[in-house]
Amino acid sequence: MKVVPYERIETAPVTTEGSAGCRIRCLIGPDDGAPSFTMRQFEIAPGGNTPKHAHAYEHEVFVLEGAGTVLEAAGEYPVQAGTVVFVAPQEVHQFRNTGAGPLRFLCLIPHPLRGMLGSCVVACGCE
Amino acid sequence: MKVVPYERIETAPVTTEGSAGCRIRCLIGPDDGAPSFTMRQFEIAPGGNTPKHAHAYEHEVFVLEGAGTVLEAAGEYPVQAGTVVFVAPQEVHQFRNTGAGPLRFLCLIPHPLRGMLGSCVVACGCE
Numbered sequence: 624m625k626v627v628p629y630e631r632i633e634t635a636p637v638t639t640e641g642s643a644g645c646r647i648r649c650l651i652g653p654d655d656g657a658p659s660f661t662m663r664q665f666e667i668a669p670g671g672n673t674p675k676h677a678h679a680y681e682h683e684v685f686v687l688e689g690a691g692t693v694l695e696a697a698g699e700y701p702v703q704a705g706t707v708v709f710v711a712p713q714e715v716h717q718f719r720n721t722g723a724g725p726l727r728f729l730c731l732i733p734h735p736l737r738g739m740l741g742s743c744v745v746a747c748g749c750e
Numbered sequence: 751m752k753v754v755p756y757e758r759i760e761t762a763p764v765t766t767e768g769s770a771g772c773r774i775r776c777l778i779g780p781d782d783g784a785p786s787f788t789m790r791q792f793e794i795a796p797g798g799n800t801p802k803h804a805h806a807y808e809h810e811v812f813v814l815e816g817a818g819t820v821l822e823a824a825g826e827y828p829v830q831a832g833t834v835v836f837v838a839p840q841e842v843h844q845f846r847n848t849g850a851g852p853l854r855f856l857c858l859i860p861h862p863l864r865g866m867l868g869s870c871v872v873a874c875g876c877e
């Protein structure tokens with residue numbers, strides 16, 4: 624069993640093209656023996672955003688802190704602490720921080736990604 | 751895309767033998783088209799607990815609110831908002847609320863559970 628405060632897990636910059644002001648923590652992943660999916664936490668600085676992209680795997684998101692928006696092809700929606708977001712495979716999506724503080728959210732992905740890598744972001748067993 | 755505040759998703763009591771004061775919300779699951787894993791949220795009332803059990807599938811947990819403990823075979827550890835817990839397949843585990851308010855946490859499981867049902871809790875595509 625792994626029991627750890629998230630703050631103790633190191634962060635890394637997200638260097639994917641189109642991202643700005645994003646850092647990632649791999650909270651639970653293949654290095655822990657997780658067999659099916661990976662729990663990541665993103666922190667976006669005020670004014671920052673994740674890339675606008677789509678890929679073959681889903682995201683399951685829970686917003687922990689801050690205020691922002693999530694974009695899909697049909698429009699843009701506000702998100703804040705407690706917002707649940709499901710991004711289906713192949714859906715265009717982008718998160719933006721529109722608040723004054725950090726926008727922090729969990730974003731889980733399946734693994735192994737079985738040839739679905741595409742624009743998969745850094746670390747967390749994606750490579 | 752599904753974008754919804756968690757409070758709008760209905761709760762159901764957890765009726766698994768050995769649980770006390772637990773309710774569950776299925777935040778993202780098969781009904782949303784999620785292909786790989788299910789995001790559930792548990793809320794345990796003060797003094798309550800999840801069952802002490804083990805099963806063939808893992809849990810990926812993030813504590814959102816409250817104070818409690820998680821038990822494994824080797825001991826018991828405190829948890830609070832921001833604590834990350836990975837429960838490997840076949841590990842004995844139990845969450846207890848030791849605080850004065852609700853203990854609320856995300857607990858994700860793989861799906862379909864491919865014959866691993868065992869003591870799988872209510873709803874969320876487990877049946």
